[in-house]
Amino acid sequence: MDYALSEEQAALVAAVQGIVRDHGAPPSDARQSFAYFDASLQAALQGGGFLDAARVLGALEAALVVMEAATAPGAAELGASALVAPHLFPSAAPNGPFALIDAAALGKAHRHLPIAKTALITDGGDVLVLDLNGVRIDPVDSVYAYVYGRFAERIDLRALPRIPDAAPLLRQWHRVALAAEMAGAAAQAVAFTVEYVKTRHVFAKPVGAFQAVQHRLVQCHQAALAMRYLTLKAAWAGDAYHAALAACFAQQKASKIVFDLHQFNGAMGITNAHLLHFWTYRLRALQAEAGGVYASAHTVANALWGGAGP
Amino acid sequence: MMAFRDSVRAWLRANLPADWKHAMLGASEAEHIAFQRQWFCALRDGGYVAPHWPKEWGGAGLSFADQIVLYEELARAGAPRLVLYFISLYHTPATLLAHGTDAQRRRHLPAILSGDEIWCQGFSEPNAGSDLASLRTRAERRGDRYIVNGQKIWSSNAQYARYCLLLARTDPAAPKHKGISYFILDLDQPGVTRKPIRQMTGGAHFCEIFFDDVEIPAENLIGAENDGWTVAQATLSSERGLTILELTERMRIAFDVLCAEANNETPWGGRYIDDAGFRRRLAEIYARLEALRALVSNMLDRVVRGESVGAEPSIIKVYYSELLRDFTALGLRMGGLDAQRIAPVLMGGGYETGNWMHDYLYSWSWTIAGGSNEVQRNIIAERALGLPREAPAAKPRG
Numbered sequence: 105m106d107y108a109l110s111e112e113q114a115a116l117v118a119a120v121q122g123i124v125r126d127h128g129a130p131p132s133d134a135r136q137s138f139a140y141f142d143a144s145l146q147a148a149l150q151g152g153g154f155l156d157a158a159r160v161l162g163a164l165e166a167a168l169v170v171m172e173a174a175t176a177p178g179a180a181e182l183g184a185s186a187l188v189a190p191h192l193f194p195s196a197a198p199n200g201p202f203a204l205i206d207a208a209a210l211g212k213a214h215r216h217l218p219i220a221k222t223a224l225i226t227d228g229g230d231v232l233v234l235d236l237n238g239v240r241i242d243p244v245d246s247v248y249a250y251v252y253g254r255f256a257e258r259i260d261l262r263a264l265p266r267i268p269d270a271a272p273l274l275r276q277w278h279r280v281a282l283a284a285e286m287a288g289a290a291a292q293a294v295a296f297t298v299e300y301v302k303t304r305h306v307f308a309k310p311v312g313a314f315q316a317v318q319h320r321l322v323q324c325h326q327a328a329l330a331m332r333y334l335t336l337k338a339a340w341a342g343d344a345y346h347a348a349l350a351a352c353f354a355q356q357k358a359s360k361i362v363f364d365l366h367q368f369n370g371a372m373g374i375t376n377a378h379l380l381h382f383w384t385y386r387l388r389a390l391q392a393e394a395g396g397v398y399a400s401a402h403t404v405a406n407a408l409w410g411g412a413g414p
Numbered sequence: 415m416m417a418f419r420d421s422v423r424a425w426l427r428a429n430l431p432a433d434w435k436h437a438m439l440g441a442s443e444a445e446h447i448a449f450q451r452q453w454f455c456a457l458r459d460g461g462y463v464a465p466h467w468p469k470e471w472g473g474a475g476l477s478f479a480d481q482i483v484l485y486e487e488l489a490r491a492g493a494p495r496l497v498l499y500f501i502s503l504y505h506t507p508a509t510l511l512a513h514g515t516d517a518q519r520r521r522h523l524p525a526i527l528s529g530d531e532i533w534c535q536g537f538s539e540p541n542a543g544s545d546l547a548s549l550r551t552r553a554e555r556r557g558d559r560y561i562v563n564g565q566k567i568w569s570s571n572a573q574y575a576r577y578c579l580l581l582a583r584t585d586p587a588a589p590k591h592k593g594i595s596y597f598i599l600d601l602d603q604p605g606v607t608r609k610p611i612r613q614m615t616g617g618a619h620f621c622e623i624f625f626d627d628v629e630i631p632a633e634n635l636i637g638a639e640n641d642g643w644t645v646a647q648a649t650l651s652s653e654r655g656l657t658i659l660e661l662t663e664r665m666r667i668a669f670d671v672l673c674a675e676a677n678n679e680t681p682w683g684g685r686y687i688d689d690a691g692f693r694r695r696l697a698e699i700y701a702r703l704e705a706l707r708a709l710v711s712n713m714l715d716r717v718v719r720g721e722s723v724g725a726e727p728s729i730i731k732v733y734y735s736e737l738l739r740d741f742t743a744l745g746l747r748m749g750g751l752d753a754q755r756i757a758p759v760l761m762g763g764g765y766e767t768g769n770w771m772h773d774y775l776y777s778w779s780w781t782i783a784g785g786s787n788e789v790q791r792n793i794i795a796e797r798a799l800g801l802p803r804e805a806p807a808a809k810p811r812g
Contacts, residue, residue, distance in 0.1 A: 107712040108719070298799050313802040318795035319788065325799060326729050333708035334701070353701040397698070402690070404697035409673055409687050 105340050107333060109168075116157065116165055120172040123148045127176050134178070136376050138385070141219055141251045142178025146201065149173055149180060155200065158190035163277075166190065167284045167339035171332065174288025175295075177382040179250045181216045183281025187339070188224065191277050192270055198222040198233055204278055207232070207261060213244040215389065217253035224274060225261065231270040232261055248389035249382050275394060276344040279351035282390045283338060286354040287331035289390075290361055293383035294324050297365045304370070311368065320364045327357040348403035355397035358387045418480050422487040425460050430493055438494070440758025447574060450498045450762060454529045457496070462488075464527065466656075467507055471519065472527045478654070479718050485656050489663035494762040497619075498571050500657075502526045502533040505579060508652030509596070513637040513645045518598065522577070534575035536566040536599065536623060537646070543568070544789045546581075547590045547643065551625065553582035553597065555632070555639075560584070560597065562605075562628040568783075572621035573610050575601055579649060580630075585640050596642035598634040605629075615775045616756065655713055655723075658730055661765065662710050665703060665734075665741060668766030672696070672745055675768070686748055699744060702737050709733060725798040728790040735780035735787060738765055742777045745770035 109117065127145045134140040149155050154173070158166035166186040173182050181201030188204065189197045203220035207227040217223065218241050223234040240256035298321065301312030311317055331354045338350035362384040366373040369380055394400065405411075431437070431453075438449060457463035465481045467473020476484065496503065506526060510519050525531040542549040551564025562582055572578065578599040585593030601608070605628040610618035637645040676687040676696065686692045713726045745768070746753050753770045760767040765780070767773055781787045795801040 105711075106715055107708070108715060294799075298801065302801065310802055312795075312799075313804050315788070315792065315795075315804050318799075318801050318804070319791040321799065321801070322729075322732075322791045322794040325794065326733055329729065330702075330705035330709060330733070333712060334705050337704075337708055349701050349704050352697060353705050356698050356701070398694060401694040401697035401701070404700060405693040408697070408700065409676070409693070411688065411693075 105337055107336060112161070113165060113168060116154075116161070117168050117172050119152075120149070120154060120169055121175075123152070123154075124173060124176045127178055130177050130379070130382075135379075138245070138247045138376070138381075139249055139251050140178045140382060142176065142180055143219070145173070145176055145178050146180040146219075149182070150185070150200065155182070155185040156190070158186060159194070163187065163191075163280070163339040163342055164336060167280060167335055170281060170284035171288035171291075171335065174285040174386070175292035175383075177379050179382070179386060181219065183278070183285050184216070184224070187281040187284070188274055188277040191273055192224065192231060192267060198235065203236075204274070210259060210261075211254065213246065213252040213254045215248075215250045215252055215393070217241055217255075218243050218251045225264070226271040226274055227261060227266075229269050229271045231267045231274050232264040233267065234259065234264055246389075247381075247385055249385040250389055272344060276347040278394050279347040279400060280335065280338045282393050283331065283335040283347075283350035283354045286358060286387055286390050287328065287335045289383040289386045290324070290328035290331055290354075290358070293361065293365050293380060293387070294321070294328050296380055296383065297321065297324075297368050300369055300372070304372075311370075317368055321368060324361045324364055327361055331357065345404065345407040348400045348407065351394060352397055352400035352404050355391045355400055358391040362387055419483050419487060422462070422484055423491075425462070426487060426491040426493065429456050429460060430491055434494055435492070435760055435763065438761045438763065441761045446761040447498065449494070450496060451529050453494050453762075454496055454499055458527060458529065463496075463499075464503060464507070466504075467523075468511070471507070471511075471523045473507075477718075478714075481656055482659060482714055482718075485660040486663055489660045490667060492664075492667065495660075495764050497762055498532055498574055499526075499529075501535050501570070501575075501579065502531065504652040505535060505649045506533045506577075509579060509636060509645060509649045512648035513596070515633070517633065518636065522598070531577060532571065532575045533577045533579060534569045534572040534601075534621075534623075535649070536569055536572075536578040536580040538568045539565060540567050544786050546646075547594065549581055549583060549594065551580075551582045552586070553580075553584050553595060553630065555584070558632050560595075560630045560632065560635070562597075562599070562625040562630060564625050566623040566625075567611075568620050569623050570620045572601070572623055573608050573618075577601060578623065581642050581646060584642075588640060591643045593640055594642040594646075595639050596636040596645040597630050598636060599628070599630055600634075603628065613775075613779075615759070615772050617759065617776075654717055655710065655727060655730070658727075658734055659710050659714060661734065661738075662703075662706055664764050665738065665766055666707065668741075668764075668768075669700065669703070671766065671768045672741075672748070675745070675748060678748075681750060692748070695744060699737070699741055703741070706730070706733055706737055725794045725796075728785075728793045729798070731784060732781075732787045732790045732794070735777070738777045738780055739774070742766060742770060742774040746774045 154169045157169045170182045170186050184202035185200040199221040201220045203214050203217040203223045205214050205225045225232040241253040242256040244252040246252045304311045334350040334353050338346040372378045461474050464473035465476040469475040539549045553560040553562045580597040580599040584595040605626040607624040609622045612618050749770050
């Protein structure tokens with residue numbers, strides 16, 4: 105595939121970048137928090153139709169939107185709205201934002217559940233659709249930069265509308281979505297750190313002038329770049345194999361990126377006053393989703409070498 | 415484009431010796447040289463040996479996009495790599511076409527295409543590797559010639575070469591990048607001593623070259639005296655990513671070899687391919703390989719469009735070399751103790767021949783050769799991330 109952006113795609117990316125710029129400075133109360141859901145960012149993306157890019161333009165454009173929007177310090181529900189729902193509901197989708205849930209883990213905490221309007225629940229091979237209006241949700245405190253919540257009441261799955269055999273499609277686009285968010289967050293975390301090491305001086309020179317820092321930072325940059333290309337390819341190819349490949353790569357690289365970037369930000373990197381954790385902890389959260397690298401690697405392995413391994 | 419791909423495939427079907435891997439497995443030095451020349455001549459006669467050379471000099475004058483197709487197909491067909499002719503086909507013509515005289519081009523370019531004259535590169539020295547501009551080999555002008563004294567090292571295939579692309583210092587008083595000149599040096603003359611260096615793989619691909627009052631006619635100077643550093647940039651940017659494309663495709667194909675072996679029984683029972691830990695590791699490496707292919711593809715597309723590629727060649731070089739090490743290590747690990755025997759080497763077979771011990775040890779050269787990965791990371795840090803250069807070490811006092 106050709107990774108160069110068309111004029112239309114470049115304009116779309118520039119528009120999202122403009123919105124992200126407008127949401128670049130978290131309010132002081134959010135700055136000190138672990139989780140920061142930026143409702144204004146969500147509204148701007150949703151209201152502007154950016155999260156409908158998959159329907160209007162295509163999955164590649166939707167992945168570009170998610171990647172760019174994930175560079176904002178505040179979290180929004182991006183991937184499920186932009187990449188999962190349009191493939192599950194090609195014409196009229198239920199209301200977003202969405203929470204993606206596995207029925208086997210119904211009682212656990214779920215990302216975006218407190219702000220979601222609809223939950224998409226994989227149940228074996230099917231997907232159940234749960235309208236969250238009136239459903240009681242308990243917020244769950246988490247360090248993972250997203251808002252999490254769990255059901256405060258019993259959910260009767262048997263009563264929910266069911267989309268037969270849609271679970272593989274949901275899992276596929278969930279992987280593209282998380283890879284896209286990871287690519288955006290990783291690129292921004294690297295850019296943030298590059299700026300920091302250029303301005304922070306030790307021994308009379310910038311931290312970023314030391315090769316010990318430069319070389320590991322370069323590795324992070326390489327990984328973020330490769331995440332981007334694999335994500336674009338997965339969105340373009342539109343199959344489960346490429347989706348798993350992109351997720352497998354992003355999920356295996358995340359730990360090292362997170363560790364190194366915090367290290368280069370020194371003591372500031374382990375404070376909540378610094379913005380870095382908003383991106384790195386989103387990386388950590390997504391690293392574990394959809395079965396984590398274990399499941400994505402095995403999906404790749406099964407596609408390449410047959411078998412239905414773990 | 416498809417028509418060209420089809421014609422390359424048809425040519426390879428008709429001309430690639432089916433048994434070449436069998437013939438070159440554990441081949442002697444003489445057999446290796448003879449076969450490299452045979453394959454060189456076959457490609458030349460087919461019009462594929464110098465796809466990037468201008469037609470007026472006997473090349474195919476292919477577009478960069480067609481060159482990409484050619485190298486993809488050579489890799490996919492598992493064709494031999496022309497390891498002995500790499501400098502001859504890339505570095506020498508790039509240098510002569512950019513900075514050489516017409517007489518130099520007329521003397522040397524046709525001779526390269528004859529397959530009779532192999533070239534090597536004389537850049538690195540014992541104390542000038544990554545810091546190449548610190549080189550100390552001297553070339554002193556005496557009348558109509560230069561007299562060369564000094565030593566080069568890590569010169570690939572110099573033992574087989576007739577000519578050397580030589581960097582030597584002609585003005586010791588000038589700043590280190592300014593006092594270097596670039597020469598064509600005839601290795602078949604008194605005062606030149608070549609000593610192959612035995613590597614930990616068992617092979618001896620590179621040499622030390624010693625120069626003891628060796629003469630170079632003044633007409634063999636390339637470019638202006640003391641402007642050798644500028645000329646060298648043409649040498650170093652000669653192949654524009656096509657080698658890494660070919661190697662990446664070869665690695666992808668080598669995955670099939672690895673997977674075929676993964677059907678073998680593990681010592682603890684069951685097949686490797688069914689082992690959850692092994693499958694995960696294999697898939698993780700495959701994902702990295704696909705990421706590499708995407709990086710390479712994007713860079714080459716940008717070259718085709720005439721765009722600047724910035725630090726991407728460095729990013730890809732680091733990426734490829736580290737992946738190659740992990741890939742071959744996986745093969746070695748799967749082979750167990752049995753893979754760690756010294757076994758015959760496939761000459762001209764690339765870096766993933768299935769002789770995992772050799773492939774793994776050979777892979778270590780890739781994180782060093784062509785500008786060590788540490789130097790590449792410096793380049794990426796500076797050009798892609800805009801980070802300041804680390805200050806050079808202070809000169810000792812006194």
